[in-house]
Amino acid sequence: MLDGGVALHHRPSIFLHSQFVSPVCIKVRFLPLFQASSIESLIHKATFQFSTVLCPSSCSLVHEYHNNMQLQPTSSSMTTVSTEFMYQTLPFTTHLKRAWHSNPNTIVTCTIPVLNEGNNNNTNKRRNNSSKGHASVAFSESWSKPAQYYDFRDTHQMKALNRFCKLGKYTEALYFLEQMANRGYKPDVILCTKMIKGLFNSKRVDKAMRVMEILEKHGEPDAFAYNAVISGYCKADRIDAANGVLVRMKQRGFSPDVVTYNILIGNLCGRGKLDLALKVMDQLLKDNCKPTVITYTILIEATIIEGGIDEAMKLLDEMMSTGLQPDMYTYNVFVRGMCKQGLVDQAFEFVSNLGTKGCAAPDVISYNILLKGLLNEGNWVAGERLMSHMFDKGCEPNVVTYSILISSLCRDGKIDEAVNALKVMKEKGLVPDAYCYDPLISAFCKEGRVGLAIEFLDNMISDGWLPDIVNYNTILASLCKQGKASEALNIFKKLGEVGCPPNVSSYNTLFGALWSSGEKIRAFEIILEMLNNSIDPDRITYNSLISSLCRDGMVDEAIELLADMESSKYYQPTVISYNIVLLGLCKVQRIVDAIEVLAVMVDRGCQPNETTYTLLVEGIGFAGWRNYAMELAKSLASINAISEDLFKRFKRSYRTFPVPDVYNELTLSD
Numbered sequence: 001m002l003d004g005g006v007a008l009h010h011r012p013s014i015f016l017h018s019q020f021v022s023p024v025c026i027k028v029r030f031l032p033l034f035q036a037s038s039i040e041s042l043i044h045k046a047t048f049q050f051s052t053v054l055c056p057s058s059c060s061l062v063h064e065y066h067n068n069m070q071l072q073p074t075s076s077s078m079t080t081v082s083t084e085f086m087y088q089t090l091p092f093t094t095h096l097k098r099a100w101h102s103n104p105n106t107i108v109t110c111t112i113p114v115l116n117e118g119n120n121n122n123t124n125k126r127r128n129n130s131s132k133g134h135a136s137v138a139f140s141e142s143w144s145k146p147a148q149y150y151d152f153r154d155t156h157q158m159k160a161l162n163r164f165c166k167l168g169k170y171t172e173a174l175y176f177l178e179q180m181a182n183r184g185y186k187p188d189v190i191l192c193t194k195m196i197k198g199l200f201n202s203k204r205v206d207k208a209m210r211v212m213e214i215l216e217k218h219g220e221p222d223a224f225a226y227n228a229v230i231s232g233y234c235k236a237d238r239i240d241a242a243n244g245v246l247v248r249m250k251q252r253g254f255s256p257d258v259v260t261y262n263i264l265i266g267n268l269c270g271r272g273k274l275d276l277a278l279k280v281m282d283q284l285l286k287d288n289c290k291p292t293v294i295t296y297t298i299l300i301e302a303t304i305i306e307g308g309i310d311e312a313m314k315l316l317d318e319m320m321s322t323g324l325q326p327d328m329y330t331y332n333v334f335v336r337g338m339c340k341q342g343l344v345d346q347a348f349e350f351v352s353n354l355g356t357k358g359c360a361a362p363d364v365i366s367y368n369i370l371l372k373g374l375l376n377e378g379n380w381v382a383g384e385r386l387m388s389h390m391f392d393k394g395c396e397p398n399v400v401t402y403s404i405l406i407s408s409l410c411r412d413g414k415i416d417e418a419v420n421a422l423k424v425m426k427e428k429g430l431v432p433d434a435y436c437y438d439p440l441i442s443a444f445c446k447e448g449r450v451g452l453a454i455e456f457l458d459n460m461i462s463d464g465w466l467p468d469i470v471n472y473n474t475i476l477a478s479l480c481k482q483g484k485a486s487e488a489l490n491i492f493k494k495l496g497e498v499g500c501p502p503n504v505s506s507y508n509t510l511f512g513a514l515w516s517s518g519e520k521i522r523a524f525e526i527i528l529e530m531l532n533n534s535i536d537p538d539r540i541t542y543n544s545l546i547s548s549l550c551r552d553g554m555v556d557e558a559i560e561l562l563a564d565m566e567s568s569k570y571y572q573p574t575v576i577s578y579n580i581v582l583l584g585l586c587k588v589q590r591i592v593d594a595i596e597v598l599a600v601m602v603d604r605g606c607q608p609n610e611t612t613y614t615l616l617v618e619g620i621g622f623a624g625w626r627n628y629a630m631e632l633a634k635s636l637a638s639i640n641a642i643s644e645d646l647f648k649r650f651k652r653s654y655r656t657f658p659v660p661d662v663y664n665e666l667t668l669s670d
Contacts, residue, residue, distance in 0.1 A: 161176040162191065170195050171207060173195055189215060203236070209229070216252075229245050230246060246260065269302035274299075291322075293325070296319040309338060316334075331351075331366070335351060344373040344379075361395075363395070364397065368401050402421055413443075431463055469503050507529075511541075542561065550584025551584075613641055617632055617636070
């Protein structure tokens with residue numbers, strides 16, 4: 001044992017090697033104790049430290065930051081390290097709640113060619129766009145006339161209720177409905193059904209059921225209303241409640257129709273519960289309700305996934321034996337299922353034989369499914385033949401056809417051909433949609449041609465399609481990768497103005513770019529802005545912050561942040577998180593602290609990987625204890641915790657252990 005040092009014996013739970021009995025003796029006299037801190041507190045603390053070094057002229061701002069901090073001082077007392085390998089002294093059991101009081105001021109002022117006023121007249125479309133209006137409520141005159149003088153459909157209240165429903169303000173509409181029902185009005189079943197659907201879609205289940213209660217008590221519900229409730233419960237994954245409504249529906253004298261059963265069957269199939277769906281099918285038949293083509297198609301699609309093509313074919317035969325004739329949608333379900341299972345040749349043969357089954361010729365959807373299956377396999381020759389066959393049969397490609405073609409070309413690096421396909425598409429009078437532009441924008445960014453990516457983004461807007469945050473994040477990431485943080489900042493600043501506010505990925509990307517470019521205070525301000533906008537950090541945010549702090553020697557703050565991550569319900573530290581901290585500790589030769597973190601890591605159920613052990617061995621060797629480093633490496637190699645090649649590398653570098661540096665191997669997106 002080194003004089004004055006402390007012996008740390010390895011526990012089997014870490015190295016799983018009972019024969020390694022020689023202690024790793026490390027000369028360390030005290031171990032600092034840390035406390036968990038919120039991201040915001042740590043950023044204020046780090047900002048203060050950087051400001052005093054980088055911009056001493058801004059001391060007033062820095063002191064204002066410092067005065068707002070609520071940080072607990074760490075213990076300055078000397079703590080002797082015990083001989084146990086795993087301690088409970090690190091701060092992974094004490095956590096502070098995040099405080100949300102960051103600086104709301106905008107950091108960046110810049111311009112970028114994004115959505116301009118010239119496009120405001122376009123009907124901009126996106127995958128799930130919705131335009132919400134603002135209602136100006138004039139309640140006073142609605143209640144000024146005696147209710148008994150008016151029929152329900154002609155009242156001002158009814159018009160107001162209708163207005164709210166059109167605006168999607170179903171909670172306000174429910175208020176009117178309750179007031180009118182209390183005054184003796186008979187609710188309109190059509191309007192109530194619309195309210196039920198809207199409230200279920202906005203996940204307000206209790207209010208949707210309140211509408212149904214009012215309708216049952218004061219009006220006359222019909223099968224459509226009950227179907228809306230059953231559908232809402234199914235979408236909310238409350239099958240028992242849906243069955244309860246079905247029972248109540250029967251008790252009130254309403255016979256479930258095939259739509260009712262299709263709702264139940266479709267929901268069960270969508271959740272992978274084919275057996276229960278088939279039982280509902282049996283109940284449908286017992287109730288003398290005839291299944292439709294839709295009923296069988298739903299079951300066939302689920303059977304392909306759970307039982308295979310052959311079982312689905314049996315269901316198709318059963319369907320046809322009842323006199324029901326499959327439509328092209330049903331056949332396309334088979335084609336899609338075959339292609340997803342890699343049976344593209346069988347799918348092609350199936351489509352070719354449709355004419356012999358008395359079915360109409362394959363439609364463009366059939367060809368699109370086949371084309372996607374072929375191109376996903378990289379079979380461009382067969383894909384070209386299919387396109388020619390498609391033209392020969394008089395089936396014109398649609399926008400989806402070209403989006404499949406463009407996406408596949410970009411994926412295989414044939415960007416110029418993809419651009420040409422877009423040009424041909426426009427010449428045929430087809431307007432590209434977002435799914436045509438997305439792969440092109442991504443491909444240009446991947447090749448570093450950000451200018452072209454922005455140009456196609458503008459073309460996308462001109463064609464009436466609003467880019468989504470994924471498009472902008474792709475461009476941001478490409479600019480940041482090229483070291484153009486200021487240009488990325490320009491785009492970032494404009495995101496809110498074009499109706500596409502940044503998400504956590506946007507902030508993560510910009511933080512990394514600003515930090516790498518040396519603008520560390522501004523990088524911290526970006527994270528504070530994110531917190532101020534109520535955007536929760538994710539695992540990448542934590543890992544990026546921890547890595548950045550470690551790189552600049554602020555390892556204590558990184559450990560505090562790791563402790564804050566431990567307190568998160570959503571993003572627990574991964575092996576990457578721990579490895580980043582281990583690297584930071586090893587580079588400053590704080591080996592005992594590194595072992596401490598490793599012990600906590602194992603106690604938390606996070607399995608170390610080869611990088612973890614590499615960091616520890618190199619860290620011990622770099623600190624001057626080469627014999628112990630090699631002894632540990634030998635033990636790890638004997639239990640296959642590290643590879644033979646890595647062990648040989650350790651032997652070669654025995655005399656001169658390098659500074660631990662495996663940042664390139666740490667993937668923050670883990």
